[in-house]
Amino acid sequence: MNDFTNAFKFIGDNSQLLWDSALQTLKLFAAGFSIAVVIALPIGIVLGHLHKAGFLAINVSNIGRALPSLAVIAVLLATPLGIGFWTVTVALVILAVPVILTNAYVGIDEVDRELVEAARGMGMTAWQILTRVEVPVALPLIFAGLRTAALYVMATTPLAAFAGGEGLGNIIANQASYKIEGVIAASLIIAALAFLVDGIFALLQRFATPRALRGRRGQDIAKGSAVVTT
Amino acid sequence: MIALIAQAGPVIPDFGTGSSCVRNNDTFCWDWFKDNWDTAFGPRLVEHIELTLIAIGIGCAIAFACALLAYRFSRVELPFVSVSAFFYTIPSLALFQLLVPISGLTRLTVEIALVSYTLLILFRNMLIGLRGVPDDVREAARGMGLTRRQSLLRVELPLALPAILAGVQIATVTVISLATVAAFVVDEGLGSPIFDAINRGTFKTELIAAAVLAIGLGFIAYALIALLQRLLTPWARARNA
Numbered sequence: 418m419n420d421f422t423n424a425f426k427f428i429g430d431n432s433q434l435l436w437d438s439a440l441q442t443l444k445l446f447a448a449g450f451s452i453a454v455v456i457a458l459p460i461g462i463v464l465g466h467l468h469k470a471g472f473l474a475i476n477v478s479n480i481g482r483a484l485p486s487l488a489v490i491a492v493l494l495a496t497p498l499g500i501g502f503w504t505v506t507v508a509l510v511i512l513a514v515p516v517i518l519t520n521a522y523v524g525i526d527e528v529d530r531e532l533v534e535a536a537r538g539m540g541m542t543a544w545q546i547l548t549r550v551e552v553p554v555a556l557p558l559i560f561a562g563l564r565t566a567a568l569y570v571m572a573t574t575p576l577a578a579f580a581g582g583e584g585l586g587n588i589i590a591n592q593a594s595y596k597i598e599g600v601i602a603a604s605l606i607i608a609a610l611a612f613l614v615d616g617i618f619a620l621l622q623r624f625a626t627p628r629a630l631r632g633r634r635g636q637d638i639a640k641g642s643a644v645v646t647t
Numbered sequence: 648m649i650a651l652i653a654q655a656g657p658v659i660p661d662f663g664t665g666s667s668c669v670r671n672n673d674t675f676c677w678d679w680f681k682d683n684w685d686t687a688f689g690p691r692l693v694e695h696i697e698l699t700l701i702a703i704g705i706g707c708a709i710a711f712a713c714a715l716l717a718y719r720f721s722r723v724e725l726p727f728v729s730v731s732a733f734f735y736t737i738p739s740l741a742l743f744q745l746l747v748p749i750s751g752l753t754r755l756t757v758e759i760a761l762v763s764y765t766l767l768i769l770f771r772n773m774l775i776g777l778r779g780v781p782d783d784v785r786e787a788a789r790g791m792g793l794t795r796r797q798s799l800l801r802v803e804l805p806l807a808l809p810a811i812l813a814g815v816q817i818a819t820v821t822v823i824s825l826a827t828v829a830a831f832v833v834d835e836g837l838g839s840p841i842f843d844a845i846n847r848g849t850f851k852t853e854l855i856a857a858a859v860l861a862i863g864l865g866f867i868a869y870a871l872i873a874l875l876q877r878l879l880t881p882w883a884r885a886r887n888a
Contacts, residue, residue, distance in 0.1 A: 420748035482817060483865035485824035488858035491841045495674065495851040495858075572738035576828065579845050589744055589831075601748065604741035615736050 424601035431599070435585070439606055442574050442584035445502075446614070449509025450570045454563065456510065457517035461562075465525025465555070466547050474522035481515025486573040490580045500581035508580070512573055513566040520562025524555030556625045564618035571611045585610075669852070676852045687840050687853065692860055695836040698826045699868070701758055703819055706765030710814075713766075714773035715799075727770060734763035739825045743832045757829040764825055765818040772814025776807030808880050816872040823865045837861040 428435060464470050490508045498504045528551045536550045552559075578586030588595050588603035595603070668676035680688070717723040734742070742760045750756040780803045788798040804811075830838030837857050844853035877883075 479869065480866075483820040483824070483862075483869045485827045485858075485861045485865060487827040487838055487841055488824075488861040491844070491854040491858035492862075494845070494849050495854045500849060568736065572740075575738055575740045579842070586740065589740060597748070600744050604744040607741040608737045608745070611736050611738050611741075 420597050420601055423598035424605060427595075427598040427602040428605070431602070435588075435602065435606055438583070438585045438588060438603070439610065441582075442586070442607070442610065445505060445509070445577055445582055445584055446567075446570055446574050448502075448506045449574070450513060450567060452506065453510045453513035453517060453566060453570070457514040458521055458559070461518040461521025461559075462525055462547070462552065462555075465522040466543075466551060468526055471522070471526060474526075475519055478515040478519035481512065484512065486512055486569075487576055487579075490573075490576060494580055502582060504580045505574075505577035505582040508577075509570050509573055513570050516566045516569065517559075517562045520565075521555070521559050524558030524562075525551050527558075528554045553627050556627065557622065560618070560622035560625045564615065564622055567614050567618050568611065571614045575607050672849075672851055674851055675855050679852050680856050683853075687843075688837075688856060688860060691835070691837050691839055691857070692864070695823070695826055695861070695864060698754075698757060698761065698829065698836055699819065699822045702761035702765060702822045702826075703815065705758070706762045706769055706818060706822075707815065709762070710766050710769035710773060714770050714777065717770075717774055718777045724774065728767065731763070731766035731770060735767045739764070739828045740831065743829060747832060752832055754833055754835065757826070757833050757835070761822050761825060761829070764821055768818045768821065769814045772810050772817075773807065776810030776814075777803055779810060780806045805880075809876060809883055812872060812876040812879070816869060816876070819868050819872060820865045823861065823868060827861050837864070 461474065464474050486508065489511055490504065493504045493508055494500060496504075498507065525547075532550060532554065533546055536546045541549065574582075574584065575586030575589060577584060578590040585603045585607050589600050589607075592600050666676060666678055669679050713723065713727050717727060737745070739760065742763070743756065746756045746759055750759060784802060784806065785798065788802040793801065826836050827838035827841065830836050830842055837860050840853050840857035841861075844850040844857065847853070
């Protein structure tokens with residue numbers, strides 16, 4: 418337990434170092450996560466709208482889950498990308514894309530067909546149906562995917578230290594210089610950041626849910642089993 | 648002069664005596680992989696499978712007991728989900744380190760962390776599976792004179808099996824993935840050669856070999872459990888056909 422008291426002392430003594438490291442960790446997180454969103458969200462939404470490639474869109478997240486994050490980083494280290502910011506970012510993107518894509522696909526694909534028919538009957542164009550009916554109804558699932566992906570990315574970001582990334586993971590990887598109290602301090606802050614990110618996405622998920630749907634779907638889709646494969 | 652160049656280059660095992668492939672740190676050197684299988688990879692693979700099986704076994708036992716309890720008394724659900732979600736949210740590298748002052752640099756530390764990551768997934772899927780049993784099926788079992796226990800064992804659990812196995816499947820690949828990180832705490836599993844290769848100056852052959860083994864193990868485990876699910880629930884196949 419002494420290690421924990423020392424860790425809090427370390428946090429007090431090294432607030433500047435920890436603050437800078439935390440910012441670098443968040444920068445990596447933001448880079449990986451936002452690139453993944455830009456890639457995965459449009460693909461998932463379009464495939465869901467067309468009801469095409471369902472088998473692929475659903476199984477891609479299972480494949481993603483089976484990919485060990487450290488192994489992905491290891492493979493990328495052996496490519497010409499080498500050590501550095503981009504290796505880490507690419508690894509984060511690879512891990513985050515599948516969950517976002519699958520949830521966006523399932524969310525849009527499972528929108529009640531009668532709802533879509535009604536919208537079409539009202540004279541809505543395909544674009545209007547997508548943006549005014551399908552996406553709003555699918556938002557809870559889409560955000561559940563974003564939340565799970567955010568957690569994956571946040572969990573993997575500290576591993577970046579082993580691939581030349583900056584941030585809190587570096588303190589953990591350098592126990593020789595920071596001692597056990599530094600390692601514990603960095604771990605505590607990483608855990609705190611994970612709770613922060615998860616909390617923010619939980620709130621986003623809540624606000625993104627159209628009021629009429631609140632408390633219905635949002636309840637059963639929590640992280641970890643955004644899509645229960647049976 | 649040659650010595651100087653050697654020092655400046657990456658620290659590669661057998662530097663100077665190994666094959667030209669190893670010395671140049673080419674993408675993948677089969678000869679090195681074959682020569683080191685018995686020491687660097689085979690035992691690591693076995694350890695990795697051990698770590699995974701222990702974690703899944705203990706995780707299933709805890710989650711199953713709690714899920715049955717929550718199925719009977721729904722008040723148990725929220726506390727269990729809250730506690731397991733708490734652990735699930737902590738990034739693995741941090742959780743391993745936070746446990747070190749408590750349980751040391753031991754396999755116990757690794758297993759505590761790995762088990763805690765399985766609980767949320769397993770518990771949730773078990774409960775979803777059990778609650779997914781239609782009410783009329785449950786009533787029919789009652790009507791046939793089955794006791795509550797018989798109904799659970801012979802009717803409800805078999806019907807919940809697909810969801811339960813789906814949970815085991817996800818938990819298993821998750822543990823295989825996280826067990827690679829465990830090597831940072833205990834020198835075991837396939838993460839060990841990965842960290843070793845990084846310390847040697849990104850020795851590519853070792854990196855790729857360990858990573859491919861870890862990824863392959865995840866996929867094989869995934870496929871095996873999918874197969875098990877098919878074999879154990881023949882009625883699901885009949886319905887789909």
